[in-house]
Amino acid sequence: MGNRIIVITQNGGVFGHDINGNTVGPAFAFGGSKVAFNGAFDRFVVTMGNRIIVTTQDGGVWAHEVVGNTVGPAFPMNFVLSHFTFASDISAANRQRTLDRHRFALTRMAACGNLSAQERTKLHQAYDRAIHHTTNTTAGVNASATVGGSRLNVNFGVLFPQGDEEISQTLIHEMMHCAGFTHPTRRDPPAGSSCAAPNPAVFDCPGDNGVYYGTPPLRAEFCIAGDQSDVRSRLRGKAAVESCVIDENGLATVHTEASRQPLGAAS
Numbered sequence: 001m002g003n004r005i006i007v008i009t010q011n012g013g014v015f016g017h018d019i020n021g022n023t024v025g026p027a028f029a030f031g032g033s034k035v036a037f038n039g040a041f042d043r044f045v046v047t048m049g050n051r052i053i054v055t056t057q058d059g060g061v062w063a064h065e066v067v068g069n070t071v072g073p074a075f076p077m078n079f080v081l082s083h084f085t086f087a088s089d090i091s092a093a094n095r096q097r098t099l100d101r102h103r104f105a106l107t108r109m110a111a112c113g114n115l116s117a118q119e120r121t122k123l124h125q126a127y128d129r130a131i132h133h134t135t136n137t138t139a140g141v142n143a144s145a146t147v148g149g150s151r152l153n154v155n156f157g158v159l160f161p162q163g164d165e166e167i168s169q170t171l172i173h174e175m176m177h178c179a180g181f182t183h184p185t186r187r188d189p190p191a192g193s194s195c196a197a198p199n200p201a202v203f204d205c206p207g208d209n210g211v212y213y214g215t216p217p218l219r220a221e222f223c224i225a226g227d228q229s230d231v232r233s234r235l236r237g238k239a240a241v242e243s244c245v246i247d248e249n250g251l252a253t254v255h256t257e258a259s260r261q262p263l264g265a266a267s
C-alpha cells in the first residue's frame with residue numbers, strides 16, 4: 001500500500017513496514033479495526049488506494065479505510081440486503097426497485113464526503129437491521145419512518161413515478177432516521193423572501209448547511225446526486241419542494257410540495 005508493506009495476522013492484527021529506498025523499516029502495529037479475522041470465511045484481501053478490501057466466501061466485499069496508522073471499521077461495498085422484508089401487498093417489481101434504489105444509495109454514500117465516518121457507520125448499522133417495508137397511501141407523502149425504528153413506509157404511487165434518483169434520495173433520508181438521526185421542521189421563507197436570497201438565520205434553503213439542510217438526513221440526500229452539476233441542481237430543486245416533518249411520536253414523513261400545509265398550519 002503506497003510505500004508500505006502490510007502484514008495481517010491470523011487474528012486480524014494489522015502491521016506495517018515503511019520502505020525507504022531499498023530499506024524495509026521495522027514493523028509497527030496499526031491502531032483501529034482488526035481485518036480479515038473470520039478464518040476461512042474471509043477469502044481474499046487486497047489493497048486499493050488507501051483501502052484494504054476483504055472479499056468473503058459469500059461474495060460480500062468489505063472495505064477498511066486506512067488513515068495514517070489507523071485502520072477504519074469495515075464498511076460494505078456491495079449490498080445484498082437479503083434481510084430486508086416487505087409486506088405481502090407490495091409487488092415483486094416494487095420490491096426489486098426498492099432494493100435496487102437502496103443499493104444505489106449505499107454505493108453513493110461510500111464515495112460521498114457529505115457524511116462523517118461516524119455518520120456512515122451508524123447508517124450501515126441501520127442497513128444491517130431487518131428493515132421492514134410497508135405501503136403508505138397518504139396523499140402527497142413520499143415515505144415515512146420512525147426515528148430509530150426498523151420500518152420504512154413507502155408511498156409507491158407517489159414516490160416511484162418521480163424517478164430513480166428521487167427514490168434513492170427519499171430512501172436514504174428515511175434510513176438516516178432509522179439510524180437515529182433527526183432534524184428540526186423546515187422554516188419556510190417569510191413573505192417577501194425566497195431562496196433566491198438565502199438567509200440561514202431566518203429560513204432554510206437547500207445547500208445552506210443550516211439547521212435543517214445541514215443535518216445528516218439532508219446531507220445524505222445530497223450524496224445521491226454525485227458530481228454531475230445538472231443532476232445536483234435538479235435534486236436541489238427537488239429538495240426545495242419537499243420537507244420532512246417529525247411528529248411527537250418520532251414519525252418522520254417526507255411530504256411533497258402538493259401536500260404541504262399553508263404556512264403556520266400544523267403539518
Ligand SMILES: [Zn+2]
Pocket residue numbers: 173177183217244245252253
Ligand atoms: Zn426527515
